Amino acid sequence: MKRNTWQREAVRAALADNDGFVSAQALHASLREGGSSIGLATVYRALADLAEEGEADSLQQDGEALYRACTPGSHHHHLICRGCGLTVEIEADAVEQWARDVAAAHGFTRPEHVVDVFGLCAACAELQANPSPS
Numbered sequence: 001m002k003r004n005t006w007q008r009e010a011v012r013a014a015l016a017d018n019d020g021f022v023s024a025q026a027l028h029a030s031l032r033e034g035g036s037s038i039g040l041a042t043v044y045r046a047l048a049d050l051a052e053e054g055e056a057d058s059l060q061q062d063g064e065a066l067y068r069a070c071t072p073g074s075h076h077h078h079l080i081c082r083g084c085g086l087t088v089e090i091e092a093d094a095v096e097q098w099a100r101d102v103a104a105a106h107g108f109t110r111p112e113h114v115v116d117v118f119g120l121c122a123a124c125a126e127l128q129a130n131p132s133p134s
Contacts, residue, residue, distance in 0.1 A: 007038050011046035012069070015056060020085030021066035059116055077115040083124030090117075
């Protein structure tokens with residue numbers, strides 16, 4: 001485990017303040033707007049460390065790594081809004097069984113997996129269905 005520094009704590013706190021996944025650049029910008037002197041490379045390192053230690057989830061979207069604070073040690077999956085980034089943690093027992101079955105069918109043991117389901121949240125779906133006049 002890496003030692004805690006003020007920079008790492010600042011990244012952890014900023015990540016916890018976001019409801020959805022966020023890029024390192026967006027997180028860095030919000031920290032700088034809040035008066036922090038933290039560097040972008042430090043934000044990238046801190047996010048990578050938090051993800052490696054299970055304190056943050058990460059995913060790739062449009063070629064960019066995005067991060068979200070999560071509860072360490074809890075296995076979960078996500079529903080992610082493509083419109084606003086709202087993210088909801090979900091438990092999915094059927095996914096667990098499916099992963100074990102597929103792995104076994106191909107001679108694999110101890111399968112690990114990440115399942116993220118993308119769609120539109122109710123608010124974004126409503127906006128898309130009824131766009132406001134310009």
